[in-house]
Amino acid sequence: MPVIAFRQALKDAMDEEMARDENVILMGEEVAQYNGAYKVSQGLLDKYGPERVIDTPITEEGFTGAGIGAALVGLRPIVEWMTLNFSAQAFDQVLNNAAKMRHMSGGQLKVPIVFRGPNGPAEYLSSQHSQSFQAFYAHIPGIKVVAPSTPYDAKGMLKSAIRDDNPVVFLETELMYASKGEVPEQEYLVALGKAHVKRAGEEVTLISFSNPMHMVLEAAQALEKEGYSAEVLDLRSLRPLDEQAVFESVRKTNRCVIIDNDWPMAGFASYLGWLVSKNCFDSLDAPVELVTMEDVPMPYNHAMELAVQPSVEKIMNAAKRAMYVL
């Protein structure tokens, strides 16, 4: 099976869907002539032309709204946000138009659109460009939020997202674009809303998604070396959320650690922690542990930047607290 980079998997997904359906278009800052700020749309302008691969002005509210309008009248736009930080400019369009039209039209309208781009911290980007948006978007009924961690899932889920008739926020991370993984040559889809057990274990469940998954798997391996068996669950999709997979795992291991590279207060991990506490109460041997970003704006200093984010050591310690061995 070919091994390709995450960005290549995303490009292949868009390429295949644009070839399959002429209503699929790509729009955003620098997506066409520059081939994307992170080279995700490499070659798409040459292949599909300026009518389907569109460079937009630097105005997120404007092009996000234009994409939603296009979706309402029959196209299936992919809107690339250069980073999710800039999507704050477009938030009203997502919250009040994309998420509401189907509901407020009594189902007469549909908004088949994908908003995609890098989310969360990278490196040396300071407070305003290192933020995580999963909680903001997962908060909204009416949109789907997905966050794959491997090239395989990225390709299969982006194709599913493009074919979905609901608005989908597709979260990537800058640090994952170069990461590689096996992706089959033949076409496949990965359904939205299905978690994946990356590693089976017995004593504690580690739940995460997106880029922190790599760190979580490393922590699980390190725990195994110390004699502890951790199960690792990749949610892949935050909304819809595969609650059953979560509950099943926690009921098996009796302990739960949620890793979310986002602020803790009112965050996605907090909500998931409550769901687990409520639904697995009698199976829990310890309080649900969260490993999140610290409750501060991202520092610029690199050592501090790393210190406020989840780490392998923090994940291991949380798992050990849950197992009462720390």
Next chain:
Amino acid sequence: MAEQVLMLALSPTMEEGTIVSWHKKVGDSVAQSDIICEVETDKATMEYESVNEGTLLKILVPDGGKAKVGDPIAVMGESGEDISGLVEAAEKKAAAARAREPESEPAPKPAAEAKPSAGAEPAGAPAPVSKPQPTVPPTPTAGLKASPLARKMASEQGIDLRTVRGSGPGGRIVKRDMEKALRRAASYGPAAAVGVAGPALAGAAGAAYTPAAAGPTASGKDEPVPVSGKRKIIAKRLSESKYSAPHYYLRIDVDAGAMMAARARLNTRLPKEAGGKVSPNAFLIKFVAQTLKNYPSVNASWQGDTILHFGKIDIALAVAQEDGLITPVVRDCGSKGIVQIDRELKVLIDKALSNKLAPEEYNGATFTISSLGTSGILEFTAIINPPGSAILAVGRIHKAPFVEDDGSIGVRSQMMLTLSCDHRVIDGAVGAAFLSDLRAMIEYPIDHLY
């Protein structure tokens, strides 16, 4: 931090224990698994192993004192710790328990050293003000820290959380503590042996009883004798069995000649180091087990709504002890040979006579045999030993005249067997067929190899 040492359930049915003797005294350091005291349970004298480590700071229940399961019996911690609060709480609890159960015997007075020393009080501390006691007794496990999973495990497995030491933060009882407690409970005996929990007792004895040498009482006057825990449970269980199970009795005479000849032959052939002569009881157990294979309804138990057919044949033999009797169980007799049954039986009887049987060694027999032959008894009836539904009373093997088929009179080794059956489970015809087959098994065992 100082902690109370609680009375543990050392047998599945134990509700209360009597401290026979303390092995540690105040000031002794105690390591985990050290034996801190001996406790007389409802059935046996068990050693209380510490689940904790530290220094024994105070003994709350002295030698001879009683404590309900979950009640504090001592305080452990670091030497020099102020434990007046813990002691006061324990004493209040004891007082509350007495108030709730006026009919129960007064708790023994705490040992002399149990008085909180004045020096332990912080200087200048105000005198404790007695607070009004809540009128509703607190829920036993309220305020006790345990993970939800631990609580669920406790309720499912019937473990009293108060008897489990928590190893989590602030003494929280967590899964691993429950697993440890379950292992401990398993080593003391199955928590719910085949539906009917509780020590099993039969109506007859297998070892000799030595009568007292002197007259009725030394003083010549009436003397009340305290009822031991074991005697209480014998009284309770046998009354329950006799009152609830409609007993009927079947009697049959058996020619024991073939069995005794086989035994003599076996004993001459067994190497000396193999562990002594094989007892007739081992033969009987084997023959009964072999016959029971064809009678699942005799190897059964009345459960109220259902009749339980046991999956194994576990046969108990009633053994007389100095202060009662007990029924050690040979497990899975259907798949064991006579010699193996005999060896297991000898170990069990030795333990029974020295009071060392663990509950899983005397509980849950599916069938019981009681023999008074060595006391010269010709025949007798026995009380069924629950959860089983039948008990076989075996009389003395003796030479007796016998009318042969051709009318001539001969002499043979005869043995009278009396089967007591629970009519709720075993109808007369079934019991009779079983007993008749058992006789054939004993007289012509070779027939069963055809």
